[in-house]
Amino acid sequence: MKNLEKIIEGIEINNLKKNFYKNEKLFKVVEKFIKKNKLILYGGYALNLILPKNKKFYKKYTESDFDCYSYNALNMAYKLGNILKKNNYKYIKIKKAKHEKTYKVYVGTVNVVDFSQIEKKIYNIFLSLHKIEKKKLIYNDNFILIPMALLKRNLHYEISRPEGSYYRWEKIDKRLKLFEESYFSDKKVKKKNFTKNPENLLKCKNMLLDYIKINKNPIIDTYAIKLLKNIKNINCCRFNKYSYLLQILSTTYKKTVKNIIDIVNKSVNKNKYKIIVICKTNTSSYIDILKVRTRIQLLDLENNNFINLISIIKVKNNCFSIQNKNGFVLGSYDTILCFLYSYYISYLIASNINKNRITSTLKDTQYNINFYEKLIKNIGTKKRYLKKCYGKELSKEDIYKKNWFKRLSLLKI
Structure with missing residues (x-):
């Protein structure tokens, strides 16, 4: 069985490398666009960027997984689509994501980037916070990243939703531990006095x-x-x-x-x-x-x-x-x-x-x-990763029905 696992792993790595080198130039175009337009990265790629070399969870040959905030998200998607067309890429598609005000850009079957809308006021504050936080980060690139607190919040959000994210828990748990080891290991809790209740x-x-x-x-x-x-x-x-x-x-x-x-x-x-x-x-x-x-x-x-x-x-x-x-x-x-x-x-x-x-x-x-x-x-794990939850998660079927009458594909060029 171990030999079979090694064979499967070898095939997966080979496919990852093949796709990476095939799409390397494409992602360089997208990367340049993100940096030039000062878009703010969030998600797994942003987290991986700020981890030390020995703690990174993406391999060198893993395709980029870009998620960006913009105060003009849809316009950014159209703008990138036109740039990709000028660079002779075909089968470019822009479509709405399942999350509101998020737009996905595809080249063929490859999802090259997601753009999510935020208010310009918040965008400007995130820019300011990044300048302050970058001094503390193990990070030499010139991408703009969301605040570390928001990266951390998003990881706890995934772990707190058993119906919506249970299938990602193992991956999220590993990422959270790597993040905490790199930046949050020296936190101390000093005893504080309580304020008297009236x-x-x-x-x-x-x-x-x-x-x-x-x-x-x-x-x-x-x-x-x-x-x-x-x-x-x-x-x-x-x-x-x-x-x-x-x-x-x-x-x-x-x-x-x-x-x-x-x-x-x-x-x-x-x-x-x-x-x-x-x-x-x-x-x-x-x-x-x-x-x-x-x-x-x-x-x-x-x-x-x-x-x-x-x-x-x-x-x-x-x-x-x-x-x-x-x-x-x-x-x-x-x-x-x-x-x-x-x-x-x-x-x-x-x-x-x-x-x-x-x-x-x-x-x-x-x-x-x-x-x-x-x-x-x-x-322990059993006390932390709990199955019982409060509320109702939108199922894939709910999302499918919700989007049935919506025009999801916005542009094909």
Whole structure:
């Protein structure tokens, strides 16, 4: 059997090399285009670029797998298509990907690049962040890359979705370990003091926890630390006055928001606090899983301080892995890290828009990330890679039906 495996491996390597040398000039044209237009690389190719030579997972003869962000994605696809035509390539096709606002460019059967749309404001911030991060990277090329936090977020996102990505887990696990060994191995978690929870909100907090427990909404914030570590301190685990008391996921988003607002209205002293409900809808791809969320704040009428009571995040077209603890449903370690990194990126971007904003929130989110990453090192594979999940993943059949009446092929030249 081992001899057969070697024969098959030999054939696969031979085919990889043959395709690589056959398409080498084609990918050089694409590479030049990406660099010239300052497109931002993400995905496996970007990760492989910044790993040390002895940790790279792509072979020298592996064909390039380019995924790029652009604030003008479709136009970039057309522009590259015309350049490829001028270079005498045939059977060029541009088509929509299954992900919204992503466009694939093919030459024959070879997918040479994917272009994904982001806002120009976010694109410019990513450019600035790359200039800062490049000083720390083991990297000598002149591609522009997405922030390391987003590369990391995307890996946890894959591990947190058993229905959508289970078949990629072995590959993702290896890549994540290589990434962490190269850049994240020296993180330390210093013990922090908790910020005292207002005693007059204890009734409200307990009513919210009862609702969350009964309705099995996954908890993904620092309160999950309290449950996972069996911490008895009632103030656990807010690390500053801006920390949320609770953050949860919901597949019945509108109903959950309405019911929680009702609970807050019934349990909070209106003479002491003003209730503020902030509904956020963000279509930017960098925080796709935070696209729709509601934050409930309380304004203390005596001192004008804000308390972030709860954040409710809508789950749609994803099924995030979960675990049970003391009757509560919690996000798995990777689900929690996926959302923590998503928040971290959103705070990082906000701090680049306004330098004076949310510095402490950014630091606390990094602390929480470090805490969970330390925790995850001490658990086994079975406790980490969980099959049970919350939500509904779009199946191939769902995507097929969704796209049935859409014109997916945009250009053939």
